[in-house]
Amino acid sequence: MSSTDIAVPASDLVAAPSPIRRVFAAVGVQNISLLIAIAVLVVIIGTQNPLFFGLNNIRVIGTAIAVTGLLAVVQTVVIIMGALDISVGSIAGLTSVTSAMIFTVAGPALGVVGAVAIGIICGLLNGCIIVFGRVNPVIATLATLAAFKGIAQLVSDGRAQGYTGANPFFVFLARGTLLGIPTLIVVLIVAAILAHVVLRYTSIGRNIYAVGGNDIASRLAGININRYILGVYMVTGAVAAIAGILITARTGSGQPVSGSEGLELESITAAALGGAALKGGKGTIMGTILAVILLGILTNGMTLLDVNAFWQNVAKGALLVIAVIIQQLRSKERRIGLPA
Numbered sequence: 043m044s045s046t047d048i049a050v051p052a053s054d055l056v057a058a059p060s061p062i063r064r065v066f067a068a069v070g071v072q073n074i075s076l077l078i079a080i081a082v083l084v085v086i087i088g089t090q091n092p093l094f095f096g097l098n099n100i101r102v103i104g105t106a107i108a109v110t111g112l113l114a115v116v117q118t119v120v121i122i123m124g125a126l127d128i129s130v131g132s133i134a135g136l137t138s139v140t141s142a143m144i145f146t147v148a149g150p151a152l153g154v155v156g157a158v159a160i161g162i163i164c165g166l167l168n169g170c171i172i173v174f175g176r177v178n179p180v181i182a183t184l185a186t187l188a189a190f191k192g193i194a195q196l197v198s199d200g201r202a203q204g205y206t207g208a209n210p211f212f213v214f215l216a217r218g219t220l221l222g223i224p225t226l227i228v229v230l231i232v233a234a235i236l237a238h239v240v241l242r243y244t245s246i247g248r249n250i251y252a253v254g255g256n257d258i259a260s261r262l263a264g265i266n267i268n269r270y271i272l273g274v275y276m277v278t279g280a281v282a283a284i285a286g287i288l289i290t291a292r293t294g295s296g297q298p299v300s301g302s303e304g305l306e307l308e309s310i311t312a313a314a315l316g317g318a319a320l321k322g323g324k325g326t327i328m329g330t331i332l333a334v335i336l337l338g339i340l341t342n343g344m345t346l347l348d349v350n351a352f353w354q355n356v357a358k359g360a361l362l363v364i365a366v367i368i369q370q371l372r373s374k375e376r377r378i379g380l381p382a
Contacts, residue, residue, distance in 0.1 A: 165279020
């Protein structure tokens, strides 16, 4: 038999994917959509106000999204697990106040440690209510959102506490740089990389996806779901505390409410817009970061164009609704109120 008579498997006759298809597969369709949206937004705002492309304005956008980005990263992990944390903004406000108050009597190191410890305790409380009280995560964290906000107002008497604007550590956090990159952005980059590595390359990350995808199958497979819920909420509390410390550094004092108001909505919006399915089991850190950048550009652009500040909340709410509608259409599940 000649070499030309040798049969070739049909699978080998399938054409290899084009470079463009490989790029789309690697980046993800959802992320490509976000990149296009960012590009369009940049062009629209830039043509209306040339100051948008200024180095100082780009730095402003980067530092402004640091706190939201941190909360959005951990919110993504919580959502992938099939839960939700509406209390992250209140935890950030509480830890902002406590970090400043501890700093005034014990210095920055204990201020940071104390704030992170309080954040972990808040996260543990959320997890315990959900696990042992068998309360829906939305209801549980909605309750603690009010409770933590109230505690922050009680301990601070409803006013900004401490003054950190002259302390070298807090000044470095707010206005310092590492290798030419603002410290606030470095903190966000480190947190995003760690979350991405854990979710994508470790058994912990695979189990988090599994729990969000099918909790019953995960339990039958031997995954201790309660332990994961407690652990994820404790980490979320710790990262929310770091966000609170960054708020203190940026504002120069501990802010019980004003510095953290609305951060929970922004974190959920960024996670959903970045492709995290609110039913769990799906989402990426890259998508969330792109969504955070999109929201930061939108907010900055509306400010530069002198759009009424109240419209910013309207825009963010609309983006969240659009993101959820897109997810629902992609899932092809029956919509509430519509025939099957």
